[in-house]
Amino acid sequence: MAKKLNIKDKYRLLTRDLDWEFSYVDRKDAFPFEEFEGIKITDWSKWEDPFRLTMDSYWKYQAEKEKKLYAIFDAFSQNNGHLNVSDPRYVNALKLFLTGVSPLEYQAYQGFAHVGRQFGGVGARVACQMQAIDELRHVQTQIHAMSHYNKFFDGFQDYSHMHDRVWYLSVPKSFFNDARAAGPFEFMVAIGFSFEYVLTNLLFVPFMSGAAHNGDMATVTFGFSAQSDEARHMTLGLEVIKFLLEQHEDNVPIVQKWIDKWFWRGTRLLTIVAMMMDYMLPNKVMSWKEAWEVYFEEAGGSLFKDLARYGIKMPKYAETIEKEKEHVSHQAWWIFYTHGHAAGFHTWIPSDEELDWLSEKYPDTFDKYYRPRWELAKEMEAKGERFYTKALPQLCTTCQIPMGFTEMDDPTQVCYRDSVYKGDRYHFCSDGCKDIFDDEPEKYVQSWLPVHQIFQGNCGGPDVENVLSDFYRMNLGEDNMDMKGSPDEKRWKQWKGVA
Amino acid sequence: MSKVYIALQDNDESRYIVEAIEEDNPEATVIHMPAMIRIEMDGRLTVLRETVEEKMGRDWDIQELHLNLITLGGNVEEDDDSLSLHWNE
């Protein structure tokens, strides 16, 4: 009788042992990008496999997940599941998700495919390949989940075209372009570690729980089904960090610099999620601040305590980040509310109950700084003067978010920073974004800033309306403007038989 | 001490897994949230194959956990018989 192989030895023989030393070509020509970032890998064989899934098990388990998921999608559309959402405003969060987040899953697929080819160590390579195919799964299941909503609501239809062009979508797009344009190790620290380990939890866990709470069966199902892959991805992210730190002490400052950069980039990106949670979920699960405390401060805190033995410190700006949780969702929703004519989804003033909820969840900031704005907006709306700003916003060169964030110690003062590079002045929303630029100006001067591009005449025109309708392909009067009076709202009332 | 955590989809299989985790980790806190169950614990949390098999009354592969897993926090150690989470302090 053959001896039983334990899972670790079996995986070693079935995967790690497949590689061989090249004799006929230079290994460096096969894996050419391993050195230019300054990372020192002395021994790939020290790589610890984060999980040991062979392809047969992969196919088996993933097929089971997909079978369940698509059964629910079918049931959802056959039963017109969109009628069960708590409130039609909720669907706007999904529009933002499909236009802003799903294309990132695609970029993650591309990025992991790239490192899944380029890493010289077979263990790391195969783990990245599995993540690549998982990420492809995520974008495709999201497209399929939203497919039904697209048939009944406006704003989903041209998500891919919009993602490449629309002003606020350059925030997520440039984030992933930045990571993919970096070397393979920075990509892993950016996406595998910073994004997957800490930040995606904030998107998928509380937000998807929110989707469940708002009657959206399709979204919660793909969300949690995608998360079931995420546990593997998180483990990979942590393994990469430990591996880099253990390989050579010279890697420590490089990794620390990337952690500082990508946690800042990531928190800026998550502003969109903050706003989705606090303003776009009619039935609330938890506030952005609470989610931040659970998934960033508590979980991230434990993580960085664990990494302290390598000499890794909490990300730079952690103190600023801590203060921002009180403000960013409110500041972001205000930006979108006031630019609602140029957004591909609907905006609105929170209801009185929602304003009260926000007051309760943000006792130190909401009544003092943000509620008065909404009370004023309500007055204007009542007079038939719903407010839209005419000006195009100035964008931060690094994160590309409109410059609307304030100094955290003075929430009445908008934060401006700038740097001069080769005679030109560049503007930033924060110290974090300025530092990132200053470290790699030759990268960030390339940013395709949507507002600059409009002014330079690269997005059609002459008016903003032409840019929106022709270049962005928004259906004006349908996709944009306030929820009140929108075709989405009219249809909903018709379906529900209310006046 | 840092908290490790694991979150599972709220479904029938998970109920047996949670029951097993509670039995093997009496100090764990189980939190029910919309559509998910989150389990937290100081230090170390272990899922034992044998206990889950006992609860389910059938063979259960430790990798089947991934079917219902939503997220986790902590260093993962996985072998044929268990999956455990811990932080180094």
Add this chain to the structure above:
Amino acid sequence: MTIEIKTATLEPVRNTYAHIERRFGDKPATRYQEATYDVQSEKYFHYRPLWQPEKELNDPSRTAIKMKDWYDFKDPRQFYYGAYVQQRAKMQEVAENNYAFFEKRNLMACLPDGMEAKIIKYLIPLRHLEQGANLNNMYACSYGYGTAITQACLYNGMDRLGIAQYLSRIGLIIDGNTGDSLAEAKQAWMNDAIWQGIRAAVEKMIITEDWFEVLVAQDVVLDCLMHELFYVQFDQWLQDNGAQDIGMLTEFMQVWAKDNNRWIDATLKIAAAESTENKALLETWVSDWKQVISEALSPLAAEMLGSDALALAESALDKRLMKAGLFK
């Protein structure tokens, strides 16, 4: 009494996404269509890659093949992720049963004398070749353009890893899980003269720059010749020599090749039909690699099967190339 079913108010506003409608008209789309067409970002990239600053992040010029529309590369199997994994899960279930049955009945013990050594020498080293195929398809996936072809390359890359793992398991059945047969097969791959030609060709393929050329070299030329030699002719030899049970362990590869050929043949045909320039380029690549690979396989084929084996395999390749519209 009349029952009023208010279906009219639940009419959809549109049938599918706008980019799908622009391609296929205003009608309900398939899951393959929605998951595939125009999903990849096309324009306005923010930064040039540090690792290849002369290119954009997504850039069709990473190959000399030119297409007006990269989404012409429709996969005849219409595999999006869900369809792909469910199809493979069915195949692996059959394979699992086959492996379990083979082990339970201890069919390895029923093989004629000397057969195990032949399997270790000729079949198991293919696990390294499959590992090379994994790298090559991942290369085409990551440097390729458009979701249609890149997703298919990814599926192929993962399949190759799976096949390498099945081949390794054959070794583990032979050596009773010690790994000795895998080590022996690796020795052959690394040092045995009959394997060095093909190993050198695989290594050369791995450093080839043009991703479409890599696809042609690996998935068209090498895969076809290898399949003919090992899974058709050597399989036949095993059957003729009392080792037909090994067929239970290679059935996955047999079924897989049939499925995969459907895609790669269509891909080749579409690329060749696009322009005379593409066709000429493909013919050059095919000819060059056919020469390299045939030469490399020649001592192996001769020792394993006899002197006319390679010519037989080459004629099978030629037939497929003709069907794809090349060399006519």
